[in-house]
Amino acid sequence: MPTFEPWTTDRALSIIAENKDRDGATLPILHALQETFGHVPEAAAPLIADALNLSRSEVHGVITFYHVFRRQPAGRHVLKLCRAEACQACGCDDLISQAESRLGVKLGGTTADGRVTIEAVYCLGLCSTAPSAMIDGKPVGRLTEKKLGTLLAEADR
Numbered sequence: 814m815p816t817f818e819p820w821t822t823d824r825a826l827s828i829i830a831e832n833k834d835r836d837g838a839t840l841p842i843l844h845a846l847q848e849t850f851g852h853v854p855e856a857a858a859p860l861i862a863d864a865l866n867l868s869r870s871e872v873h874g875v876i877t878f879y880h881v882f883r884r885q886p887a888g889r890h891v892l893k894l895c896r897a898e899a900c901q902a903c904g905c906d907d908l909i910s911q912a913e914s915r916l917g918v919k920l921g922g923t924t925a926d927g928r929v930t931i932e933a934v935y936c937l938g939l940c941s942t943a944p945s946a947m948i949d950g951k952p953v954g955r956l957t958e959k960k961l962g963t964l965l966a967e968a969d970r
C-alpha cells in the first residue's frame with residue numbers, strides 16, 4: 814500500500830514550482846500533488862490558480878472533471894472498477910452494484926472505517942479480460958462475483 818506525505822502548503826508550493834512551466838501545467842501539477850499527498854485537497858486550488866494565473870474556479874473545474882483526482886484521502890485499500898465499454902458489455906454494472914451494497918458506499922466513496930475506497934475508472938487497458946478491476950494498483954481481469962468477494966475479503970485483513 815502506498816504511503817503519502819501529510820499535506821503542507823510549502824511542499825505543495827514546491828511541487829507546483831517544479832511543474833508550472835510544463836505544457837498544460839495544471840494536469841501534471843495535479844498528478845504530482847496526488848502522488849505526493851494521496852489526494853488533491855481543496856487548499857491546492859488557490860495555490861495552483863495563483864501560480865498559473867488562472868481563476869480558482871478554472872482549477873476547481875479541472876479537479877472535478879477528471880475522476881482520477883481524489884479530493885479526500887483514500888481508504889487503506891483502493892478498488893477501481895472499470896466502467897468503460899468492454900467492461901460494460903461484460904456486466905461490470907452488476908459487479909459495481911454488488912461492491913457498493915457489500916461495502917455500503919457508492920463509487921467514489923470510502924467505507925466509514927476507512928478500509929476501502931471504490932472508484933470508477935474508464936478503461937484499464939485490460940479490455941480482453943473484461944470485466945476488469947484494479948486493487949491497490951494490481952490489475953484483476955475476468956472479475957466475477959466470486960473474485961470480487963475474495964478481493965473484498967482480502968481487503969478486510
Ligand code: FES
Nearest residue numbers: 895897900937939
Ligand atoms: S474497457 Fe475495461 S479495461 Fe478496457
